[in-house]
Amino acid sequence: MRLISSGRHHARFEFGDLQVVSLRDGYIDMPPTRLRDEDGCVLEELPAVVPLVGDNLRLSVNAFFVTDGVRSVLIDTGASNVWHVPGMGLIYDALDEAGIDRAQVTDVAITHRHEDHVSGLIAPDGSEAFPELERVWIGAGDVAVFTGRLAPIRDRVVAVAEEVAINDWASAIPTPGHTPGHTVYRVSSGAGRLLAWGDTVHVPTLQFEQPSVSWELDGDQPQARAARAALLERLVRPNHFVAGAHLDSPGIARVASSGDGYVLEYLAPPIG
Numbered sequence: 247m248r249l250i251s252s253g254r255h256h257a258r259f260e261f262g263d264l265q266v267v268s269l270r271d272g273y274i275d276m277p278p279t280r281l282r283d284e285d286g287c288v289l290e291e292l293p294a295v296v297p298l299v300g301d302n303l304r305l306s307v308n309a310f311f312v313t314d315g316v317r318s319v320l321i322d323t324g325a326s327n328v329w330h331v332p333g334m335g336l337i338y339d340a341l342d343e344a345g346i347d348r349a350q351v352t353d354v355a356i357t358h359r360h361e362d363h364v365s366g367l368i369a370p371d372g373s374e375a376f377p378e379l380e381r382v383w384i385g386a387g388d389v390a391v392f393t394g395r396l397a398p399i400r401d402r403v404v405a406v407a408e409e410v411a412i413n414d415w416a417s418a419i420p421t422p423g424h425t426p427g428h429t430v431y432r433v434s435s436g437a438g439r440l441l442a443w444g445d446t447v448h449v450p451t452l453q454f455e456q457p458s459v460s461w462e463l464d465g466d467q468p469q470a471r472a473a474r475a476a477l478l479e480r481l482v483r484p485n486h487f488v489a490g491a492h493l494d495s496p497g498i499a500r501v502a503s504s505g506d507g508y509v510l511e512y513l514a515p516p517i518g
């Protein structure tokens with residue numbers, strides 16, 4: 247997998263016969279008190295290597311568009327305008343910048359129900375952001391999010407209850423923990439495997455080295471911790487790559503073991 251080109255809000259990678267485009271929706275600042283130790287208590291000491299902006303952690307928010315030139319899948323959609331914070335909802339600019347027509351998006355794969363992942367299905371003006379949308383894949387445990395603002399899309403929801411193929415090269419794999427319906431999408435190209443792992447890690451400068459550290463919003467922390475451990479173990483295999491919603495934009499990396507933890511090597515310099 248290698249970087250082909252990038253801009254302010256996107257980066258394009260060649261992945262065998264596929265292209266993977268990382269789309270930057272923006273960033274959100276969150277207090278470090280959201281980090282939890284193994285007992286579920288607020289993490290007492292933040293290592294000095296973890297950067298703060300003011301008093302906050304700055305989390306990138308990424309979505310990923312994968313295409314073979316004919317079929318494509320958009321994994322997550324950003325926050326649109328629901329959080330009313332500056333610096334979010336940029337996915338539409340990112341798509342424009344990358345030359346991806348929104349009418350090209352027929353299949354959206356949502357990693358979980360949180361607003362920074364699902365809200366971008368509806369544009370800030372209240373219209374459907376993807377006019378030719380046919381299917382929205384989401385874990386069965388998170389389907390209830392399709393109400394209110396998202397209700398018009400409910401008729402196209404495909405509930406993922408077990409590992410299932412989306413097409414020849416993409417599969418949905420349930421990984422409950424962060425939310426009941428949290429789902430990882432595996433993209434295969436030749437021997438290469440890319441895992442778009444949603445919210446498995448929120449703070450990359452800390453949780454690779456210390457994967458037992460959890461996040462307040464991990465609904466079931468032991469389950470989320472176990473899912474993170476299993477995915478990290480899987481990612482150290484040859485030809486495996488991760489695409490992370492909250493890894494630093496553009497958020498595509500390799501993972502290696504290091505002592506009791508892991509290190510990640512980004513495949514592209516930061517954007518944004």
Ligand SMILES: [Zn+2]
Nearest residue numbers: 360362445491
């Ligand atoms: Zn998130």
